[in-house]
Amino acid sequence: MTLSPDEFRKRIRTGMHTGPTSGFCNGFVQANLAILPKEDAFEFLLFCQRNPKACPVIDVTDIGSPVPKLSASGADIRTDLPKYRVYRNGELVDEPSDLMDYWQENLVAFLIGCSFTFEEALIRNGIPMRHNEEGVNVPMYRTSLETVPAGKFSGPTVVSMRPIRNEDVVRAVQVTSRFPSVHGAPVHIGKPEEIGIRNLSRPDYGDSVTVRDGETPVFWACGVTPQAVAMHTKPGLMITHAPGHMFVTDLKTERLGVI
Template identity: 50%
Template sequence: MTQLATPLLQQTYELRQAIRSRAHTGPTSGLATGAMQGNIVILPAEWANEFLLYCQKNPIACPLIGVSEVGDFHLPDLGKDIDMRHDLPEYYVYRDGVKVESRADIADLWRDDLVVFVLGCSFSFENALSQAGLTPRNISEDVNVSMYESNIATVPAGRFFGNTVVTMRPYTPKEAIRAIQITTRFPKAHGAPLHFGTPQDIGIHDLDKPDFGDAVSVKDGEVPIFWACGVTPQVAVRNAKPPFCITHAPGKMLVTDMLDMDLAVL
Protein backbone atom coordinates (compact mmCIF):
# COMPACT_ATOMS: atom_id res chain seq x y z
CA MET A 1 0.00 0.00 0.00
CA THR A 2 1.05 3.54 -0.67
CA GLN A 3 1.86 5.94 2.11
CA LEU A 4 0.35 9.43 1.99
CA ALA A 5 2.23 12.44 0.70
CA THR A 6 3.63 14.75 3.40
CA PRO A 7 0.80 17.34 3.71
CA LEU A 8 -1.84 14.63 4.18
CA LEU A 9 0.49 12.63 6.47
CA GLN A 10 0.62 15.75 8.62
CA GLN A 11 -3.19 15.79 8.69
CA THR A 12 -3.56 12.13 9.67
CA TYR A 13 -0.86 12.54 12.32
CA GLU A 14 -2.59 15.60 13.78
CA LEU A 15 -6.00 13.93 13.66
CA ARG A 16 -4.69 10.88 15.52
CA GLN A 17 -3.01 13.17 18.03
CA ALA A 18 -6.32 15.02 18.50
CA ILE A 19 -8.05 11.68 19.01
CA ARG A 20 -5.32 10.51 21.42
CA SER A 21 -5.67 13.67 23.49
CA ARG A 22 -9.49 13.41 23.31
CA ALA A 23 -9.71 16.76 21.53
CA HIS A 24 -11.59 14.84 18.84
CA THR A 25 -14.13 12.28 20.04
CA GLY A 26 -16.65 12.26 17.16
CA PRO A 27 -17.07 10.29 13.92
CA THR A 28 -14.19 10.34 11.45
CA SER A 29 -16.22 10.44 8.20
CA GLY A 30 -15.05 13.25 5.92
CA LEU A 31 -11.84 13.87 7.92
CA ALA A 32 -8.29 13.61 6.52
CA THR A 33 -9.81 13.20 3.07
CA GLY A 34 -7.75 10.82 0.98
CA ALA A 35 -6.51 8.76 3.90
CA MET A 36 -7.79 5.23 4.37
CA GLN A 37 -9.84 4.54 7.49
CA GLY A 38 -10.43 1.16 9.08
CA ASN A 39 -12.91 -0.78 11.18
CA ILE A 40 -11.34 -2.45 14.20
CA VAL A 41 -11.86 -5.79 15.92
CA ILE A 42 -9.47 -6.83 18.70
CA LEU A 43 -9.63 -10.43 19.92
CA PRO A 44 -7.57 -12.81 22.03
CA ALA A 45 -5.18 -14.87 19.90
CA GLU A 46 -7.09 -18.08 20.52
CA TRP A 47 -10.10 -16.54 18.71
CA ALA A 48 -8.05 -15.01 15.93
CA ASN A 49 -7.99 -17.88 13.45
CA GLU A 50 -11.72 -18.37 13.66
CA PHE A 51 -12.29 -14.67 13.05
CA LEU A 52 -9.79 -14.68 10.20
CA LEU A 53 -11.81 -17.44 8.58
CA TYR A 54 -15.02 -15.44 9.14
CA CYS A 55 -13.45 -12.49 7.29
CA GLN A 56 -12.27 -14.77 4.50
CA LYS A 57 -15.79 -16.14 4.04
CA ASN A 58 -17.36 -12.65 4.10
CA PRO A 59 -15.00 -10.49 2.07
CA ILE A 60 -17.61 -7.84 1.23
CA ALA A 61 -18.66 -7.09 4.80
CA CYS A 62 -15.27 -7.92 6.33
CA PRO A 63 -12.49 -6.93 3.91
CA LEU A 64 -9.29 -7.45 5.88
CA ILE A 65 -6.64 -4.83 5.25
CA GLY A 66 -4.40 -5.43 8.25
CA VAL A 67 -3.68 -7.80 11.13
CA SER A 68 -1.30 -7.05 14.00
CA GLU A 69 1.28 -9.33 15.53
CA VAL A 70 -0.01 -11.04 18.68
CA GLY A 71 0.19 -8.58 21.57
CA ASP A 72 1.37 -5.71 19.36
CA PHE A 73 -0.68 -2.53 19.55
CA HIS A 74 1.22 -1.01 16.66
CA LEU A 75 0.23 -1.43 13.02
CA PRO A 76 3.41 -0.46 11.17
CA ASP A 77 1.96 -1.46 7.79
CA LEU A 78 -0.84 1.08 8.16
CA GLY A 79 0.91 3.98 9.87
CA LYS A 80 4.19 4.41 11.70
CA ASP A 81 2.97 5.92 14.94
CA ILE A 82 -0.39 4.13 15.29
CA ASP A 83 -1.08 2.97 18.84
CA MET A 84 -4.25 0.93 19.00
CA ARG A 85 -4.57 1.59 22.74
CA HIS A 86 -5.35 5.26 22.15
CA ASP A 87 -6.03 6.02 18.52
CA LEU A 88 -9.78 5.51 18.16
CA PRO A 89 -12.22 8.26 19.19
CA GLU A 90 -14.29 5.64 20.99
CA TYR A 91 -13.94 1.95 21.79
CA TYR A 92 -16.59 -0.65 22.62
CA VAL A 93 -15.67 -3.39 25.05
CA TYR A 94 -17.50 -6.72 24.74
CA ARG A 95 -17.40 -9.47 27.36
CA ASP A 96 -18.97 -12.81 26.50
CA GLY A 97 -20.61 -11.11 23.52
CA VAL A 98 -22.21 -8.38 25.57
CA LYS A 99 -21.17 -4.76 25.14
CA VAL A 100 -20.28 -3.78 28.67
CA GLU A 101 -18.52 -0.49 28.18
CA SER A 102 -17.75 2.32 25.80
CA ARG A 103 -14.49 4.19 26.45
CA ALA A 104 -12.00 6.64 24.96
CA ASP A 105 -8.89 4.59 25.69
CA ILE A 106 -8.03 0.92 26.21
CA ALA A 107 -4.47 1.24 27.59
CA ASP A 108 -5.35 -0.42 30.87
CA LEU A 109 -7.26 -3.22 29.11
CA TRP A 110 -4.40 -4.16 26.81
CA ARG A 111 -3.19 -7.75 26.99
CA ASP A 112 -0.25 -9.42 25.36
CA ASP A 113 -2.47 -12.04 23.71
CA LEU A 114 -4.56 -9.54 21.73
CA VAL A 115 -4.66 -9.42 17.94
CA VAL A 116 -5.89 -6.34 16.06
CA PHE A 117 -7.89 -6.81 12.86
CA VAL A 118 -8.35 -3.82 10.54
CA LEU A 119 -11.16 -3.98 7.97
CA GLY A 120 -11.72 -1.65 5.03
CA CYS A 121 -14.39 1.01 5.56
CA SER A 122 -16.91 2.60 3.23
CA PHE A 123 -15.53 6.00 4.19
CA SER A 124 -12.76 5.15 1.72
CA PHE A 125 -15.15 5.51 -1.19
CA GLU A 126 -16.94 8.57 0.21
CA ASN A 127 -14.14 10.78 -1.07
CA ALA A 128 -14.48 9.30 -4.55
CA LEU A 129 -18.26 9.83 -4.35
CA SER A 130 -17.80 13.45 -3.29
CA GLN A 131 -15.34 14.10 -6.11
CA ALA A 132 -18.01 12.84 -8.52
CA GLY A 133 -20.48 15.37 -7.12
CA LEU A 134 -22.21 12.69 -5.03
CA THR A 135 -21.34 13.91 -1.53
CA PRO A 136 -22.87 11.42 0.92
CA ARG A 137 -25.72 12.87 2.97
CA ASN A 138 -23.97 11.98 6.25
CA ILE A 139 -21.13 14.28 5.19
CA SER A 140 -23.31 17.15 3.96
CA GLU A 141 -25.44 16.89 7.12
CA ASP A 142 -22.32 16.46 9.26
CA VAL A 143 -23.56 13.43 11.16
CA ASN A 144 -22.46 9.84 11.62
CA VAL A 145 -23.41 7.54 8.73
CA SER A 146 -26.70 5.63 9.19
CA MET A 147 -26.13 1.95 9.97
CA TYR A 148 -28.71 -0.83 10.22
CA GLU A 149 -28.63 -4.49 11.07
CA SER A 150 -30.12 -6.12 7.96
CA ASN A 151 -31.52 -9.62 7.57
CA ILE A 152 -28.82 -10.55 5.06
CA ALA A 153 -27.03 -13.48 6.70
CA THR A 154 -23.25 -13.68 6.62
CA VAL A 155 -21.49 -17.00 6.01
CA PRO A 156 -20.76 -18.51 9.43
CA ALA A 157 -17.23 -19.54 10.42
CA GLY A 158 -16.68 -21.43 13.66
CA ARG A 159 -18.62 -19.63 16.33
CA PHE A 160 -18.95 -16.41 14.34
CA PHE A 161 -22.27 -15.85 12.56
CA GLY A 162 -24.94 -13.21 12.17
CA ASN A 163 -26.58 -10.68 9.88
CA THR A 164 -24.83 -8.06 7.81
CA VAL A 165 -24.78 -4.49 9.10
CA VAL A 166 -25.28 -1.99 6.27
CA THR A 167 -24.67 1.72 5.82
CA MET A 168 -27.27 3.77 3.95
CA ARG A 169 -26.77 6.77 1.68
CA PRO A 170 -29.72 8.20 -0.27
CA TYR A 171 -29.37 9.09 -3.96
CA THR A 172 -31.63 9.63 -6.96
CA PRO A 173 -31.66 6.62 -9.32
CA LYS A 174 -29.37 8.44 -11.78
CA GLU A 175 -26.92 9.28 -8.99
CA ALA A 176 -27.22 5.76 -7.58
CA ILE A 177 -26.16 4.22 -10.90
CA ARG A 178 -23.04 6.40 -10.84
CA ALA A 179 -22.48 5.59 -7.16
CA ILE A 180 -22.66 1.88 -7.94
CA GLN A 181 -20.01 2.32 -10.63
CA ILE A 182 -17.75 4.32 -8.33
CA THR A 183 -18.01 2.06 -5.30
CA THR A 184 -17.53 -1.05 -7.44
CA ARG A 185 -13.96 0.18 -7.77
CA PHE A 186 -13.41 -0.32 -4.02
CA PRO A 187 -13.85 -4.04 -3.28
CA LYS A 188 -11.71 -3.72 -0.14
CA ALA A 189 -14.00 -0.95 1.15
CA HIS A 190 -17.22 -3.00 0.81
CA GLY A 191 -17.47 -2.32 -2.95
CA ALA A 192 -20.85 -2.03 -4.65
CA PRO A 193 -24.08 -1.79 -2.66
CA LEU A 194 -25.92 -4.92 -1.53
CA HIS A 195 -29.39 -3.46 -2.02
CA PHE A 196 -31.32 -0.37 -2.98
CA GLY A 197 -34.94 0.68 -2.57
CA THR A 198 -37.44 -0.89 -0.20
CA PRO A 199 -35.66 -1.21 3.18
CA GLN A 200 -38.14 -3.88 4.34
CA ASP A 201 -36.74 -6.24 1.68
CA ILE A 202 -33.59 -6.54 3.79
CA GLY A 203 -35.29 -6.42 7.16
CA ILE A 204 -35.01 -2.71 7.88
CA HIS A 205 -38.32 -1.33 9.12
CA ASP A 206 -37.59 2.28 9.98
CA LEU A 207 -34.89 4.30 8.24
CA ASP A 208 -35.32 7.00 10.86
CA LYS A 209 -34.10 4.62 13.54
CA PRO A 210 -30.66 3.36 12.58
CA ASP A 211 -29.16 0.69 14.83
CA PHE A 212 -25.89 2.63 14.84
CA GLY A 213 -25.01 6.18 13.83
CA ASP A 214 -27.50 8.88 12.93
CA ALA A 215 -30.51 9.14 10.65
CA VAL A 216 -30.12 11.35 7.56
CA SER A 217 -32.85 12.97 5.50
CA VAL A 218 -34.05 11.15 2.39
CA LYS A 219 -35.44 13.64 -0.13
CA ASP A 220 -38.26 13.24 -2.63
CA GLY A 221 -37.11 11.21 -5.60
CA GLU A 222 -34.25 9.65 -3.68
CA VAL A 223 -33.80 5.96 -3.02
CA PRO A 224 -31.92 4.52 -0.03
CA ILE A 225 -28.80 2.66 -1.15
CA PHE A 226 -27.29 0.08 1.21
CA TRP A 227 -23.64 -0.96 1.40
CA ALA A 228 -22.11 -3.65 3.63
CA CYS A 229 -20.52 -2.21 6.76
CA GLY A 230 -17.53 -3.11 8.89
CA VAL A 231 -19.70 -3.08 11.98
CA THR A 232 -20.92 -6.50 10.81
CA PRO A 233 -18.29 -8.29 12.99
CA GLN A 234 -19.80 -6.70 16.09
CA VAL A 235 -23.01 -8.64 15.44
CA ALA A 236 -20.91 -11.79 14.95
CA VAL A 237 -19.05 -11.07 18.20
CA ARG A 238 -22.38 -10.72 19.98
CA ASN A 239 -23.24 -14.19 18.68
CA ALA A 240 -19.85 -15.90 19.11
CA LYS A 241 -19.50 -14.57 22.67
CA PRO A 242 -15.72 -14.50 22.99
CA PRO A 243 -14.86 -13.78 26.63
CA PHE A 244 -13.16 -10.54 25.61
CA CYS A 245 -13.31 -8.32 22.55
CA ILE A 246 -12.73 -4.65 21.77
CA THR A 247 -14.05 -2.87 18.68
CA HIS A 248 -14.26 0.69 17.40
CA ALA A 249 -17.51 2.55 18.05
CA PRO A 250 -19.43 2.65 14.75
CA GLY A 251 -18.37 5.60 12.60
CA LYS A 252 -15.33 6.32 14.76
CA MET A 253 -12.61 4.66 12.80
CA LEU A 254 -8.88 4.17 12.78
CA VAL A 255 -7.34 6.84 10.54
CA THR A 256 -4.35 5.31 8.73
CA ASP A 257 -1.44 6.82 6.81
CA MET A 258 -2.37 4.84 3.71
CA LEU A 259 -4.07 6.07 0.58
CA ASP A 260 -7.82 5.50 0.10
CA MET A 261 -7.08 4.99 -3.55
CA ASP A 262 -5.00 1.94 -2.71
CA LEU A 263 -8.29 0.15 -2.16
CA ALA A 264 -9.44 1.02 -5.70
CA VAL A 265 -8.96 -1.65 -8.35
CA LEU A 266 -9.55 0.64 -11.32
Protein backbone atom coordinates in the same frame (compact mmCIF):
# COMPACT_ATOMS: atom_id res chain seq x y z
CA MET B 1 -8.22 22.45 8.50
CA THR B 2 -6.25 19.83 6.56
CA LEU B 3 -4.46 17.31 8.76
CA SER B 4 -2.18 14.40 7.94
CA PRO B 5 -3.23 11.04 9.39
CA ASP B 6 -0.43 11.28 11.98
CA GLU B 7 -1.54 14.77 13.03
CA PHE B 8 -5.16 13.65 13.21
CA ARG B 9 -4.28 10.61 15.33
CA LYS B 10 -2.32 12.86 17.70
CA ARG B 11 -5.42 15.04 18.12
CA ILE B 12 -7.43 11.92 18.96
CA ARG B 13 -4.75 10.65 21.35
CA THR B 14 -4.75 13.93 23.28
CA GLY B 15 -8.54 14.22 23.42
CA MET B 16 -8.77 17.12 20.96
CA HIS B 17 -10.99 15.09 18.60
CA THR B 18 -13.62 12.82 20.14
CA GLY B 19 -16.31 12.49 17.46
CA PRO B 20 -16.90 10.56 14.21
CA THR B 21 -14.13 10.59 11.61
CA SER B 22 -16.12 10.87 8.37
CA GLY B 23 -14.80 13.70 6.20
CA PHE B 24 -11.37 13.89 7.84
CA CYS B 25 -8.01 13.09 6.19
CA ASN B 26 -9.38 12.85 2.66
CA GLY B 27 -7.23 10.65 0.47
CA PHE B 28 -6.36 8.22 3.26
CA VAL B 29 -7.93 4.89 4.14
CA GLN B 30 -10.10 4.68 7.25
CA ALA B 31 -10.64 1.36 8.99
CA ASN B 32 -12.97 -0.42 11.37
CA LEU B 33 -11.43 -2.24 14.33
CA ALA B 34 -11.94 -5.66 15.89
CA ILE B 35 -9.68 -7.00 18.65
CA LEU B 36 -9.78 -10.58 19.92
CA PRO B 37 -7.68 -12.95 22.03
CA LYS B 38 -5.24 -15.02 19.97
CA GLU B 39 -7.26 -18.20 20.54
CA ASP B 40 -10.13 -16.66 18.55
CA ALA B 41 -8.02 -14.85 15.96
CA PHE B 42 -7.74 -17.61 13.35
CA GLU B 43 -11.48 -18.30 13.28
CA PHE B 44 -12.18 -14.57 13.00
CA LEU B 45 -9.68 -14.21 10.16
CA LEU B 46 -11.45 -17.11 8.43
CA PHE B 47 -14.76 -15.36 9.04
CA CYS B 48 -13.41 -12.23 7.35
CA GLN B 49 -12.09 -14.27 4.42
CA ARG B 50 -15.55 -15.80 3.93
CA ASN B 51 -17.30 -12.42 4.22
CA PRO B 52 -15.10 -10.01 2.23
CA LYS B 53 -17.91 -7.52 1.51
CA ALA B 54 -18.58 -6.87 5.19
CA CYS B 55 -15.10 -7.56 6.57
CA PRO B 56 -12.32 -6.74 4.06
CA VAL B 57 -9.07 -7.02 6.02
CA ILE B 58 -6.63 -4.11 5.71
CA ASP B 59 -4.09 -5.09 8.40
CA VAL B 60 -3.60 -7.55 11.29
CA THR B 61 -1.27 -6.84 14.21
CA ASP B 62 1.22 -9.24 15.72
CA ILE B 63 0.03 -10.97 18.90
CA GLY B 64 0.24 -8.52 21.78
CA SER B 65 1.36 -5.60 19.62
CA PRO B 66 -0.80 -2.45 19.41
CA VAL B 67 1.06 -1.26 16.31
CA PRO B 68 -0.50 -1.81 12.84
CA LYS B 69 2.85 -2.13 11.06
CA LEU B 70 1.54 -2.37 7.50
CA SER B 71 -0.96 0.48 7.59
CA ALA B 72 0.35 3.00 10.17
CA SER B 73 3.68 1.99 11.69
CA GLY B 74 3.80 5.00 14.04
CA ALA B 75 0.30 4.51 15.44
CA ASP B 76 -1.08 2.83 18.54
CA ILE B 77 -4.38 0.94 18.28
CA ARG B 78 -4.96 1.48 22.01
CA THR B 79 -5.16 5.29 21.83
CA ASP B 80 -5.67 6.42 18.24
CA LEU B 81 -9.43 5.95 17.77
CA PRO B 82 -11.89 8.46 19.26
CA LYS B 83 -14.06 5.86 20.98
CA TYR B 84 -14.08 2.09 21.49
CA ARG B 85 -16.60 -0.56 22.49
CA VAL B 86 -15.83 -3.48 24.80
CA TYR B 87 -17.99 -6.61 24.54
CA ARG B 88 -17.82 -9.44 27.07
CA ASN B 89 -19.82 -12.58 26.29
CA GLY B 90 -21.83 -10.59 23.77
CA GLU B 91 -22.72 -7.75 26.14
CA LEU B 92 -21.54 -4.17 25.64
CA VAL B 93 -19.84 -3.31 28.93
CA ASP B 94 -17.89 -0.11 28.21
CA GLU B 95 -17.21 2.64 25.66
CA PRO B 96 -13.77 3.96 26.66
CA SER B 97 -11.74 6.65 24.90
CA ASP B 98 -8.62 4.47 25.05
CA LEU B 99 -7.76 0.83 25.73
CA MET B 100 -4.91 1.18 28.20
CA ASP B 101 -6.93 -0.55 30.93
CA TYR B 102 -8.04 -3.36 28.61
CA TRP B 103 -4.95 -4.23 26.58
CA GLN B 104 -3.51 -7.71 27.09
CA GLU B 105 -0.45 -9.45 25.71
CA ASN B 106 -2.57 -12.09 23.95
CA LEU B 107 -4.67 -9.72 21.83
CA VAL B 108 -4.74 -9.47 18.03
CA ALA B 109 -6.16 -6.40 16.28
CA PHE B 110 -7.84 -6.52 12.88
CA LEU B 111 -8.28 -3.40 10.77
CA ILE B 112 -11.21 -3.78 8.38
CA GLY B 113 -11.99 -1.57 5.39
CA CYS B 114 -14.47 1.27 5.96
CA SER B 115 -16.91 2.87 3.53
CA PHE B 116 -15.83 6.32 4.71
CA THR B 117 -12.86 5.72 2.41
CA PHE B 118 -14.91 5.70 -0.81
CA GLU B 119 -17.08 8.67 0.21
CA GLU B 120 -14.42 11.04 -1.11
CA ALA B 121 -14.68 9.41 -4.55
CA LEU B 122 -18.48 9.74 -4.48
CA ILE B 123 -18.22 13.42 -3.58
CA ARG B 124 -15.72 13.99 -6.39
CA ASN B 125 -18.34 12.55 -8.73
CA GLY B 126 -20.94 15.06 -7.56
CA ILE B 127 -22.72 12.68 -5.16
CA PRO B 128 -23.09 14.38 -1.75
CA MET B 129 -23.07 12.56 1.58
CA ARG B 130 -26.22 13.41 3.53
CA HIS B 131 -24.77 12.51 6.95
CA ASN B 132 -21.96 15.01 6.38
CA GLU B 133 -24.44 17.68 5.26
CA GLU B 134 -26.55 17.13 8.38
CA GLY B 135 -23.56 16.82 10.72
CA VAL B 136 -24.40 13.35 12.01
CA ASN B 137 -23.02 9.82 11.92
CA VAL B 138 -23.90 7.61 8.95
CA PRO B 139 -26.98 5.39 9.62
CA MET B 140 -26.29 1.66 9.97
CA TYR B 141 -28.73 -1.24 10.20
CA ARG B 142 -28.71 -4.93 11.12
CA THR B 143 -30.24 -6.88 8.24
CA SER B 144 -31.71 -10.27 7.44
CA LEU B 145 -28.65 -10.97 5.26
CA GLU B 146 -26.75 -13.69 7.11
CA THR B 147 -22.97 -13.85 7.05
CA VAL B 148 -21.14 -17.06 6.11
CA PRO B 149 -20.20 -18.76 9.42
CA ALA B 150 -16.64 -19.63 10.40
CA GLY B 151 -16.08 -21.56 13.61
CA LYS B 152 -17.87 -19.76 16.43
CA PHE B 153 -18.45 -16.61 14.36
CA SER B 154 -21.75 -15.98 12.61
CA GLY B 155 -24.58 -13.48 12.59
CA PRO B 156 -26.32 -10.78 10.55
CA THR B 157 -24.69 -8.44 8.07
CA VAL B 158 -24.76 -4.77 9.04
CA VAL B 159 -25.15 -2.19 6.27
CA SER B 160 -24.61 1.55 6.02
CA MET B 161 -27.14 3.63 4.08
CA ARG B 162 -26.72 6.74 1.96
CA PRO B 163 -29.59 8.43 0.11
CA ILE B 164 -28.58 8.80 -3.54
CA ARG B 165 -30.40 10.87 -6.19
CA ASN B 166 -32.18 8.44 -8.52
CA GLU B 167 -30.20 9.62 -11.53
CA ASP B 168 -26.90 9.03 -9.64
CA VAL B 169 -27.48 5.47 -8.42
CA VAL B 170 -25.75 3.78 -11.36
CA ARG B 171 -22.77 6.10 -10.99
CA ALA B 172 -22.58 5.40 -7.25
CA VAL B 173 -22.41 1.68 -8.00
CA GLN B 174 -19.68 2.23 -10.59
CA VAL B 175 -17.60 4.44 -8.31
CA THR B 176 -17.75 2.23 -5.21
CA SER B 177 -17.19 -1.00 -7.14
CA ARG B 178 -13.63 0.25 -7.68
CA PHE B 179 -12.96 -0.11 -3.96
CA PRO B 180 -13.47 -3.78 -3.02
CA SER B 181 -11.06 -3.41 -0.07
CA VAL B 182 -13.48 -0.97 1.59
CA HIS B 183 -16.78 -2.83 0.94
CA GLY B 184 -17.03 -2.16 -2.80
CA ALA B 185 -20.38 -1.96 -4.59
CA PRO B 186 -23.70 -1.84 -2.69
CA VAL B 187 -25.29 -5.05 -1.43
CA HIS B 188 -28.83 -3.68 -1.86
CA ILE B 189 -30.61 -0.76 -3.56
CA GLY B 190 -34.04 0.54 -2.53
CA LYS B 191 -36.83 -1.30 -0.64
CA PRO B 192 -35.18 -1.68 2.79
CA GLU B 193 -37.85 -4.14 3.92
CA GLU B 194 -36.42 -6.71 1.49
CA ILE B 195 -33.31 -6.99 3.69
CA GLY B 196 -35.17 -6.88 6.99
CA ILE B 197 -35.01 -3.14 7.71
CA ARG B 198 -38.40 -2.05 9.01
CA ASN B 199 -37.84 1.65 9.66
CA LEU B 200 -35.13 3.78 8.03
CA SER B 201 -35.67 6.48 10.64
CA ARG B 202 -34.53 4.12 13.41
CA PRO B 203 -31.01 2.87 12.59
CA ASP B 204 -29.40 0.30 14.88
CA TYR B 205 -26.16 2.29 14.88
CA GLY B 206 -25.38 5.90 13.95
CA ASP B 207 -28.05 8.51 13.24
CA SER B 208 -31.02 8.82 10.93
CA VAL B 209 -30.74 11.09 7.89
CA THR B 210 -33.27 12.67 5.57
CA VAL B 211 -34.29 10.73 2.45
CA ARG B 212 -35.82 13.22 0.03
CA ASP B 213 -38.20 12.80 -2.87
CA GLY B 214 -36.32 11.64 -5.94
CA GLU B 215 -33.75 9.75 -3.87
CA THR B 216 -33.12 6.03 -3.38
CA PRO B 217 -31.69 4.50 -0.19
CA VAL B 218 -28.54 2.60 -1.14
CA PHE B 219 -26.96 0.08 1.22
CA TRP B 220 -23.33 -0.98 1.53
CA ALA B 221 -21.93 -3.80 3.66
CA CYS B 222 -20.50 -2.31 6.85
CA GLY B 223 -17.53 -3.02 9.10
CA VAL B 224 -19.80 -2.76 12.15
CA THR B 225 -20.83 -6.33 11.24
CA PRO B 226 -18.34 -7.78 13.80
CA GLN B 227 -20.24 -5.98 16.56
CA ALA B 228 -23.48 -7.69 15.52
CA VAL B 229 -21.53 -10.94 15.34
CA ALA B 230 -20.18 -10.35 18.86
CA MET B 231 -23.70 -9.95 20.22
CA HIS B 232 -24.86 -13.04 18.31
CA THR B 233 -22.01 -15.47 19.05
CA LYS B 234 -20.89 -14.05 22.42
CA PRO B 235 -17.09 -14.49 22.42
CA GLY B 236 -15.50 -13.98 25.83
CA LEU B 237 -13.96 -10.69 24.71
CA MET B 238 -14.20 -8.55 21.59
CA ILE B 239 -13.11 -4.92 21.43
CA THR B 240 -14.24 -2.76 18.51
CA HIS B 241 -14.43 0.87 17.43
CA ALA B 242 -17.58 2.76 18.32
CA PRO B 243 -19.64 3.08 15.12
CA GLY B 244 -18.39 5.99 13.01
CA HIS B 245 -15.25 6.47 15.13
CA MET B 246 -12.68 4.93 12.83
CA PHE B 247 -8.92 4.41 12.68
CA VAL B 248 -7.25 6.62 10.06
CA THR B 249 -4.34 4.81 8.39
CA ASP B 250 -1.35 6.12 6.45
CA LEU B 251 -2.49 4.22 3.33
CA LYS B 252 -3.50 6.30 0.35
CA THR B 253 -7.03 5.63 -0.89
CA GLU B 254 -5.78 5.43 -4.48
CA ARG B 255 -3.75 2.34 -3.58
CA LEU B 256 -6.97 0.42 -2.89
CA GLY B 257 -8.82 1.46 -6.03
CA VAL B 258 -9.01 -0.86 -9.02
CA ILE B 259 -9.41 0.16 -12.64
